[in-house]
Amino acid sequence: MVQARAEDPSALEEITRRLRRDIVTSTTSAGSGHPSTSLSMVEIVTVLYFGGVLRYDTSAPRDPGRDRFILSKGHGAPGLYAVLAEAGYFSVDELNTLRKLGSPLEGHPNMNRVPGVEASTGSLGQGLSIGIGHAVAARVDGRDYRVYVMQGDGETEQGQVWEAVMYAGNHGLDNLTLIIDRNGYQQTGAVDDIQPLDPLEDKLRAFLWEVRTIDGHSLSEVAGAFDWARSVSGSPQAIIANTVKGKGVSLLEATPGKFHGKPLTEGQRDDALEEVGA
Amino acid sequence: MSFGITRLKVEEGPPTREAFGDALAELGGEFQDLVVLDGDVANSTFTERFGERFPERFFNVGIAESNLIGIAAGLAGAGKISVAASFSTFLLSNAFDQIRMSIAFPNQNVKLVGSHAGISIGEDGPSQMAIEDVALACALPGFTVIVPADGPSAAAATRAMIERDGPVFLRCGRPKVPIVYEDDAPLQVGRANQLRAGDDVTLIANGIMVAMALDAAETLADDGIQARVIDMHTVKPIDAEAIERAANETRALVVAEEHLAYGGMGSTVAMVVAERKPTRMAFVDIGDTYATSGTPDELLVQFGLTPAAIVDAARRLLKD
Ligand SMILES: Cc1ncc(C[n+]2csc(CCOP(=O)(O)OP(=O)(O)O)c2C)c(N)n1
Ligand SMILES: [Mg+2]
Numbered sequence: 001m002v003q004a005r006a007e008d009p010s011a012l013e014e015i016t017r018r019l020r021r022d023i024v025t026s027t028t029s030a031g032s033g034h035p036s037t038s039l040s041m042v043e044i045v046t047v048l049y050f051g052g053v054l055r056y057d058t059s060a061p062r063d064p065g066r067d068r069f070i071l072s073k074g075h076g077a078p079g080l081y082a083v084l085a086e087a088g089y090f091s092v093d094e095l096n097t098l099r100k101l102g103s104p105l106e107g108h109p110n111m112n113r114v115p116g117v118e119a120s121t122g123s124l125g126q127g128l129s130i131g132i133g134h135a136v137a138a139r140v141d142g143r144d145y146r147v148y149v150m151q152g153d154g155e156t157e158q159g160q161v162w163e164a165v166m167y168a169g170n171h172g173l174d175n176l177t178l179i180i181d182r183n184g185y186q187q188t189g190a191v192d193d194i195q196p197l198d199p200l201e202d203k204l205r206a207f208l209w210e211v212r213t214i215d216g217h218s219l220s221e222v223a224g225a226f227d228w229a230r231s232v233s234g235s236p237q238a239i240i241a242n243t244v245k246g247k248g249v250s251l252l253e254a255t256p257g258k259f260h261g262k263p264l265t266e267g268q269r270d271d272a273l274e275e276v277g278a
Numbered sequence: 279m280s281f282g283i284t285r286l287k288v289e290e291g292p293p294t295r296e297a298f299g300d301a302l303a304e305l306g307g308e309f310q311d312l313v314v315l316d317g318d319v320a321n322s323t324f325t326e327r328f329g330e331r332f333p334e335r336f337f338n339v340g341i342a343e344s345n346l347i348g349i350a351a352g353l354a355g356a357g358k359i360s361v362a363a364s365f366s367t368f369l370l371s372n373a374f375d376q377i378r379m380s381i382a383f384p385n386q387n388v389k390l391v392g393s394h395a396g397i398s399i400g401e402d403g404p405s406q407m408a409i410e411d412v413a414l415a416c417a418l419p420g421f422t423v424i425v426p427a428d429g430p431s432a433a434a435a436t437r438a439m440i441e442r443d444g445p446v447f448l449r450c451g452r453p454k455v456p457i458v459y460e461d462d463a464p465l466q467v468g469r470a471n472q473l474r475a476g477d478d479v480t481l482i483a484n485g486i487m488v489a490m491a492l493d494a495a496e497t498l499a500d501d502g503i504q505a506r507v508i509d510m511h512t513v514k515p516i517d518a519e520a521i522e523r524a525a526n527e528t529r530a531l532v533v534a535e536e537h538l539a540y541g542g543m544g545s546t547v548a549m550v551v552a553e554r555k556p557t558r559m560a561f562v563d564i565g566d567t568y569a570t571s572g573t574p575d576e577l578l579v580q581f582g583l584t585p586a587a588i589v590d591a592a593r594r595l596l597k598d
Contacts, residue, residue, distance in 0.1 A: 101580065102572075106403035107406070120405065122404075154341050186318050187319055187321070194338055195342070
């Protein structure tokens with residue numbers, strides 16, 4: 001039976017620490033990957049999977065009635081894998097096989113190899129359209145599941161994103177929630193220096209979305225935003241989550257422009273684990 | 279990286295993407311009309327080196343490959359030599375219709391440079407690996423398609439591409455690669471380079487498979503098999519004469535490329551062979567599958583791109 005899991009706030013905080021630990025250790029042991037990308041989304045996925053939002057059943061990952069979470073920014077795979085392991089789709093030990101030959105935990109998510117992964121992503125800009133497909137199918141099939149899509153702020157530059165935004169708005173897909181992980185940076189620099197998104201709220205509203213901007217690292221604000229999203233009817237909802245790329249690891253937070261796609265060394269990892277406290 | 283090379287004494291050189299980036303930055307001084315476009319990956323394609331020297335002629339359009347291609351086409355229409363560089367799969371696959379309509383059909387002077395081609399990118403996995411790109415580019419009328427073997431030939435290909443009029447696709451890789459050519463690589467577009475003489479079998483390769491073919495030729499020589507090795511750096515227009523000569527002068531042809539089987543260099547070579555001199559052929563490539571994550575060397579072994587695979591293919595052909 002698909003069910004939402006609602007842990008109390010102190011347990012959620014513990015979970016964020018474990019996810020940060022797993023993100024840092026798995027990418028360092030892989031010797032490559034995107035820890036900073038994954039760290040900015042930790043509170044959001046924690047509330048989704050453990051704050052009473054997403055309805056899922058790890059023993060039936062393809063249950064047709066499940067809610068869907070699609071990680072459009074596929075390079076955040078270490079963060080997705082960490083939360084899926086924490087949820088019980090597979091063991092936490094398996095995270096140490098990240099990016100290694102034979103492991104289903106490839107550099108970017110592969111929906112046919114990892115239970116709980118809803119879409120194979122890694123070419124940016126495609127997740128929202130796939131989410132629309134699921135949301136439309138729910139209507140066609142008369143199901144009440146909801147679809148959550150997370151994309152990066154740099155990713156929001158893709159043309160396909162805006163084709164999808166227009167479609168979802170025009171069709172009033174109120175079972176669809178987009179979370180934009182607004183950590184301010186993309187691969188080669190700050191989003192504001194490359195292709196500023198503002199006025200982002202206005203743009204989304206003009207495409208007929210309901211919009212809310214929150215602190216993406218505040219568990220209570222994230223939870224409030226998901227409550228709000230589920231209360232909206234007639235329109236898709238966008239949650240703009242202001243986040244910090246590399247959140248929780250001061251070295252990464254200090255130089256977010258320098259660490260895209262770079263794992264920590266073993267020494268840096270040990271310092272980071274101390275900071276994270278798990 | 280070893281590329282499975284055991285016999286050949288080769289020195290590891292720069293990745294082809296880096297040699298391209300350095301050559302491009304050099305050419306920027308010589309060609310005032312040269313403009314370079316990036317889709318937020320300039321530190322991966324090494325076009326950042328051009329960007330540092332010529333910021334007024336460098337444009338990062340963000341993560342928006344279709345728009346990138348369109349802008350490159352417009353700049354070419356306004357008289358510029360446009361170089362659009364990104365991961366090869368994001369360029370060719372993501373923006374194929376824009377490439378077709380805005381570059382190929384109107385024959386615009388745009389140079390597409392795809393980095394991170396093939397499975398030798400390793401751990402990032404299948405979503406980042408361009409393994410269909412040669413087929414896509416070769417399908418486009420008017421396109422020149424170049425797959426250099428090493429740093430020096432990637433640098434030479436960069437110049438050749440800029441000097442050549444019309445659309446070009448230059449395919450580069452991520453890892454450091456063995457140096458096949460000392461210093462200055464001769465690279466004449468459409469003219470294959472014969473790197474080793476032999477009259478038993480011909481090994482036709484490009485990209486990272488060239489060094490492997492040379493290594494395979496050493497092993498075959500131990501068996502008394504003399505292998506001709508050809509670097510087919512230009513897939514389109516293909517050097518049909520070199521292929522015809524090889525088909526006439528040797529008993530069999532092995533084609534080796536870091537690409538899917540369908541539509542790659544193997545198909546093109548086979549067309550020439552079928553038309554001019556039917557000869558036994560074997561194909562060393564990725565076959566008909568997506569790869570996975572792993573170290574570059576592990577993946578090359580798993581997907582059969584090794585000197586040993588080339589040796590086996592040659593022996594098989596000569597046996598029957
Ligand atoms: C279509 C496409 N183009 C380029 C890339 C290469 N790339 C990988 S991550 C990245 C930056 C992403 O930035 P953002 O969406 O802000 O994600 P963040 O890492 O900040 O969470 C780029 C350009 C890609 N994966 N897909
Ligand atoms: Mg970002």
